[in-house]
Amino acid sequence: MKHVPHGNARAFAGVLAAALCIASLAGTGWAQGSGRGQMPGVQVDPFSFKGPDPAEQYQDIYIEQKLDAQVPLDLEFNDEAGRRVRLRDLLNDKPAVLALVYFECPMLCTRVLDGMVQAFDAGGLGLKLGRDYSVVTVSIDPREGSELAAKKKQNYLAQYGGEGGEAGWHFLTGGDPEIEELAEVVGFRYYYDQATDQYAHAAGIMILTPGGRVSSYMFGLEYLPRSLRMALVAAGEGRIGSLIDRLTLLCYAYDPSKGAYGFYIMYALRLMGVAVVAALLLFWLLHYLRVRRAARAEHVNAPLGTERTSS
Numbered sequence: 425m426k427h428v429p430h431g432n433a434r435a436f437a438g439v440l441a442a443a444l445c446i447a448s449l450a451g452t453g454w455a456q457g458s459g460r461g462q463m464p465g466v467q468v469d470p471f472s473f474k475g476p477d478p479a480e481q482y483q484d485i486y487i488e489q490k491l492d493a494q495v496p497l498d499l500e501f502n503d504e505a506g507r508r509v510r511l512r513d514l515l516n517d518k519p520a521v522l523a524l525v526y527f528e529c530p531m532l533c534t535r536v537l538d539g540m541v542q543a544f545d546a547g548g549l550g551l552k553l554g555r556d557y558s559v560v561t562v563s564i565d566p567r568e569g570s571e572l573a574a575k576k577k578q579n580y581l582a583q584y585g586g587e588g589g590e591a592g593w594h595f596l597t598g599g600d601p602e603i604e605e606l607a608e609v610v611g612f613r614y615y616y617d618q619a620t621d622q623y624a625h626a627a628g629i630m631i632l633t634p635g636g637r638v639s640s641y642m643f644g645l646e647y648l649p650r651s652l653r654m655a656l657v658a659a660g661e662g663r664i665g666s667l668i669d670r671l672t673l674l675c676y677a678y679d680p681s682k683g684a685y686g687f688y689i690m691y692a693l694r695l696m697g698v699a700v701v702a703a704l705l706l707f708w709l710l711h712y713l714r715v716r717r718a719a720r721a722e723h724v725n726a727p728l729g730t731e732r733t734s735s
Contacts, residue, residue: 488611498512499602514560519660520558522632523630539647541584553588553589553593557592563595
């Protein structure tokens with residue numbers, strides 16, 4: 425960003441507003457902290473415009489969808505109690521919601537977690553945390569520790585208010601290597617600026633299968649309970665949800681461009697075709713059984729001497 429003359433305050437204000445709008449539209453959030461996940465050799469102060477154009481940095485801050493990517497289940501983190509745990513042990517043969525956030529983030533991360541707990545606690549979800557699915561929340565700041573994770577967990581469990589949260593929702597911290605490897609696998613791109621001591625990152629969560637593969641993504645700050653339920657049922661590989669849920673999924677498909685499940689007309693037509701064929705077969709079977717039953721009854725009730733006999 426070029427230097428803005430001090431005499432042109434109106435132009436400076438316009439540039440400042442434009443840069444802030446770009447930051448907002450890019451869906452990035454800033455939070456205090458330090459760590460890696462940086463773009464080497466680049467330091468940006470978005471408020472004084474010392475250095476390159478801040479808007480250029482936002483081009484690399486997004487969530488890259490890596491569907492079916494295998495999360496390294498043997499990665500170890502510290503849980504909220506300070507114990508070393510592996511991701512494999514936290515999934516526990518259930519689908520999971522994975523969120524990469526930053527516990528002391530005053531803006532975007534907090535809203536992501538608020539959106540999650542509202543979706544978990546909504547009656548429309550119809551799934552129980554801890555029984556049907558797990559939640560794994562990982563801090564991207566290696567300086568954060570288990571004590572802070574424990575406070576964050578208690579705060580959100582109090583908001584959740586339901587059963588199963590204590591055992592089913594995990595708040596993890598770790599070192600640079602583990603954080604970076606996990607973020608790289610699931611496509612979570614973030615940037616730490618040393619000049620402002622802040623992170624920039626996108627808003628969204630990942631849905632994992634019981635085996636730790638990325639099934640789908642949900643973007644933004646609010647997550648519709650019905651959409652989250654469909655995503656978890658699809659990721660659950662038949663282990664959770666009802667028969668109706670699985671039949672409903674036949675008419676819906678995951679749309680990567682929207683990060684959501686949407687009605688898919690071809691799936692619906694196929695399902696309707698199968699239903700029509702099944703109905704015709706059922707009608708034919710009932711008609712066949714009715715004819716057989718009528719023939720048998722006529723044979724039994726026929727007068728003596730009227731039956732055909734073989735010579």
